[in-house]
Amino acid sequence: MKLMKRLMAGTVAGVLVATLFASAAHAAEPAAAPAPAAGVNTFNRLMKPKSDRNPAQANDGIHDPTCEGTGLLQLPKEAFKDMPEASSGNYVDWVQALNKQLIKPRYDRKNPNEEPVVLDLDIVREVKGTMPDVVYPHDRHTMWLDCSNCHPDIFIPEKGKNQISMAMILMGQKCGVCHGKVAFPVAECRKCHSKKKDGSGGGKPAAQAEPAKSEPAKKPTK
Amino acid sequence: MKPIGRGFWRLTMALALALCLGMDAALAEYADVVLNSQAEAQGVRPVIYPHWFHRIRFRCKVCHNELGFEMKVGSNQIDMNKILDGKFCGMCHNGDIAWGTEFCDRCHSGLPGLQTGIRGGSKSTGPGEY
Numbered sequence: 001m002k003l004m005k006r007l008m009a010g011t012v013a014g015v016l017v018a019t020l021f022a023s024a025a026h027a028a029e030p031a032a033a034p035a036p037a038a039g040v041n042t043f044n045r046l047m048k049p050k051s052d053r054n055p056a057q058a059n060d061g062i063h064d065p066t067c068e069g070t071g072l073l074q075l076p077k078e079a080f081k082d083m084p085e086a087s088s089g090n091y092v093d094w095v096q097a098l099n100k101q102l103i104k105p106r107y108d109r110k111n112p113n114e115e116p117v118v119l120d121l122d123i124v125r126e127v128k129g130t131m132p133d134v135v136y137p138h139d140r141h142t143m144w145l146d147c148s149n150c151h152p153d154i155f156i157p158e159k160g161k162n163q164i165s166m167a168m169i170l171m172g173q174k175c176g177v178c179h180g181k182v183a184f185p186v187a188e189c190r191k192c193h194s195k196k197k198d199g200s201g202g203g204k205p206a207a208q209a210e211p212a213k214s215e216p217a218k219k220p221t222k
Numbered sequence: 223m224k225p226i227g228r229g230f231w232r233l234t235m236a237l238a239l240a241l242c243l244g245m246d247a248a249l250a251e252y253a254d255v256v257l258n259s260q261a262e263a264q265g266v267r268p269v270i271y272p273h274w275f276h277r278i279r280f281r282c283k284v285c286h287n288e289l290g291f292e293m294k295v296g297s298n299q300i301d302m303n304k305i306l307d308g309k310f311c312g313m314c315h316n317g318d319i320a321w322g323t324e325f326c327d328r329c330h331s332g333l334p335g336l337q338t339g340i341r342g343g344s345k346s347t348g349p350g351e352y
């Protein structure tokens with residue numbers, strides 16, 4: 001009987017401690033969804049949890065986990081560890097990563113010291129309605145791309161000669177040739193719609209401390 | 223109906239589609255490309271080309287201008303003979319700039335049955351899935 005009581009007390013204490021620990025651990029988790037109700041009524045139903053981002057190749061749904069090569073590939077999470085975050089795509093802000101020289105992608109296949117030909121020319125496209133105007137920055141594109149990647153196949157190089165709409169972009173045309181495929185996706189409206197109707201904003205986003213054009217002059221440190 | 227109304231409706235639909243479809247999109251890393259026009263039919267696993275890994279090392283221009291990769295999935299007729307001749311992936315995967323073609327399963331690492339196309343939320347035509 002005594003033993004029984006002690007056992008019970010022990011169990012109760014154990015459960016209490018465990019509960020305390022659990023709730024403490026829970027409190028420490030910042031924005032994690034509150035304990036998901038089991039079954040159909042999860043807190044976030046359609047939004048993907050953050051933990052799903054940048055999965056390891058072995059369980060990304062396209063690599064064969066039984067293939068020896070798969071295990072040798074670099075984990076995206078490892079590569080992106082110290083990179084500035086973005087809210088979609090690879091969840092990496094590639095413009096900032098390049099500006100801050102956290103990455104030093106070659107501009108030439110063989111010569112690591114070749115520097116890009118950067119054109120500093122912003123094109124403002126007025127947008128009807130409430131959305132801020134679109135600023136198309138040549139500088140942040142020519143750091144990655146050659147003129148002939150866009151001119152003349154995607155865009156005639158003359159302001160106003162190209163009809164562009166959101167529907168076209170979403171269908172993978174115009175800006176949508178890259179945005180939504182490899183460059184940041186359409187979800188990040190404000191990166192393109194950056195010039196407020198009262199004239200503020202546009203050009204270089206505030207987050208971008210130093211103007212991009214002065215950056216690429218630095219030589220990559222091999 | 224005024225034309226602006228129709229345009230707006232189309233945009234709304236497209237946006238709604240883009241935002242809703244996203245939810246059960248594959249987990250693959252954004253902009254991973256599956257190349258499987260012949261691979262599986264020839265008895266090897268589909269190829270998976272990771273954009274994120276390569277753009278850390280090269281600007282887009284290197285492949286899409288210098289090396290002549292068309293910016294459209296499936297439009298480059300890549301095969302092993304061309305790669306061994308130093309074209310496409312073989313411009314770099316030659317034991318000089320990057321490891322060579324003998325490491326088959328680093329490129330041929332895809333699950334059987336995959337269709338050629340861009341993954342991880344990206345789509346070649348139509349709204350992507352985020």
